Amino acid sequence: MKIGVLGTGMVGHAIASKLVALGHHVMMGSRTVDNVNAATWLGTAGARGAVGTFADAAAFGELLFNCTQGASSLAALRAAGAVNLDGKIVVDVANVLSPENTGSESLGEQLQKAFPRARVVKTLNTVNCEVMVNPSQLPDSHTLFISGNDGAAKAKVRELLEAFGWTDMLDLGDIATARATEGYLPLWSSLWWRLGTLAFNIKVVR
Amino acid sequence: MKIGVLGTGMVGHAIASKLVALGHHVMMGSRTVDNVNAATWLGTAGARGAVGTFADAAAFGELLFNCTQGASSLAALRAAGAVNLDGKIVVDVANVLSPENTGSESLGEQLQKAFPRARVVKTLNTVNCEVMVNPSQLPDSHTLFISGNDGAAKAKVRELLEAFGWTDMLDLGDIATARATEGYLPLWSSLWWRLGTLAFNIKVVR
Numbered sequence: 001m002k003i004g005v006l007g008t009g010m011v012g013h014a015i016a017s018k019l020v021a022l023g024h025h026v027m028m029g030s031r032t033v034d035n036v037n038a039a040t041w042l043g044t045a046g047a048r049g050a051v052g053t054f055a056d057a058a059a060f061g062e063l064l065f066n067c068t069q070g071a072s073s074l075a076a077l078r079a080a081g082a083v084n085l086d087g088k089i090v091v092d093v094a095n096v097l098s099p100e101n102t103g104s105e106s107l108g109e110q111l112q113k114a115f116p117r118a119r120v121v122k123t124l125n126t127v128n129c130e131v132m133v134n135p136s137q138l139p140d141s142h143t144l145f146i147s148g149n150d151g152a153a154k155a156k157v158r159e160l161l162e163a164f165g166w167t168d169m170l171d172l173g174d175i176a177t178a179r180a181t182e183g184y185l186p187l188w189s190s191l192w193w194r195l196g197t198l199a200f201n202i203k204v205v206r
Numbered sequence: 207m208k209i210g211v212l213g214t215g216m217v218g219h220a221i222a223s224k225l226v227a228l229g230h231h232v233m234m235g236s237r238t239v240d241n242v243n244a245a246t247w248l249g250t251a252g253a254r255g256a257v258g259t260f261a262d263a264a265a266f267g268e269l270l271f272n273c274t275q276g277a278s279s280l281a282a283l284r285a286a287g288a289v290n291l292d293g294k295i296v297v298d299v300a301n302v303l304s305p306e307n308t309g310s311e312s313l314g315e316q317l318q319k320a321f322p323r324a325r326v327v328k329t330l331n332t333v334n335c336e337v338m339v340n341p342s343q344l345p346d347s348h349t350l351f352i353s354g355n356d357g358a359a360k361a362k363v364r365e366l367l368e369a370f371g372w373t374d375m376l377d378l379g380d381i382a383t384a385r386a387t388e389g390y391l392p393l394w395s396s397l398w399w400r401l402g403t404l405a406f407n408i409k410v411v412r
Contacts, residue, residue: 138411190383
């Protein structure tokens with residue numbers, strides 16, 4: 001399918017490259033059309049890759065990934081344009097890197113509220129980007145969380161995640177449950193510091 | 207050893223009963239000496255159990271467990287009296303059940319700051335009380351987090367936790383890392399809601 005990836009950082013690169021490898025056509029979107037990171041990615045992406053503005057990528061994609069930094073995600077989606085999000089699945093993988101924000105409204109909820117006609121699905125935000133696209137690198141199964149208001153959208157995203165290699169996925173409920181996974185960021189950060197590697201995740205043992 | 211358990215709720219009962227079963231002498235402390243929950247527990251505790259005020263239990267114990275509700279833990283420890291905490295390990299298992307509190311200073315840090323001569327160790331606060339004292343009930347290994355400034359205190363607590371049945375324990379660092387585990391509470395709550403059971407925990411797969 002045609003997928004727009006908003007954001008040109010490590011997360012955007014990892015997601016976009018994985019999607020291209022899986023056979024999808026991907027446009028990476030950024031604030032300005034001459035973004036250097038996007039051009040670098042394009043050089044590795046082959047014939048199924050393209051780059052453009054946030055609005056270009058959002059218009060191109062039948063499904064979108066928000067891989068921008070959490071603090072600027074609302075601005076990025078506004079630049080993408082509500083009309084280009086209308087009815088589309090927006091997979092929000094971003095975190096707001098300020099622990100003061102946890103507990104109040106999550107970024108996932110904010111995006112859904114700002115773009116009520118988009119179908120926001122929060123997922124992948126609890127793991128590093130290398131784990132996102134290659135979950136089987138870890139020595140045991142581990143859990144990925146999914147939040148969103150639209151069941152059909154979550155089912156579609158789950159299909160994509162299965163193609164990424166995810167096997168243990170836990171639908172937490174509506175988009176308000178994004179608070180739970182965004183609030184995990186301080187523990188994730190402590191684990192990163194303690195373990196000295198980004199190659200980890202948690203498994204819900206039940 | 208002689209251990210004081212502050213708090214008479216489900217957590218206090220579970221911890222105190224486990225400690226008695228392991229051969230320790232336990233005094234359960236509460237705000238008032240005639241606490242009904244404490245009396246009920248005493249009826250099940252046998253010869254190694256006793257009850258008293260917070261101050262009685264803190265004076266009695268060589269090591270203390272804070273099993274009070276997080277919102278009243280500071281008041282409970284003040285009632286216990288700084289002199290009765292002096293130099294002692296205080297195992298803080300409490301959470302503040304208000305997500306607004308995550309991200310700022312954790313309860314563990316607050317207790318350590320209020321009682322600088324106590325040796326606060328934050329642990330067990332990421333699982334339900336039945337899992338705290340019987341971790342092997344789950345079908346796979348799973349992880350317990352430990353935070354605290356005093357290495358010797360953490361080693362002592364680790365011994366106790368091993369006796370509880372814990373095998374995978376992860377020392378996150380100083381007491382400031384209690385923010386990470388206290389901040390996990392919203393995800394824990396979502397998992398409880400989603401799984402319909404309190405018998406779960408997370409395993410750090412690395």
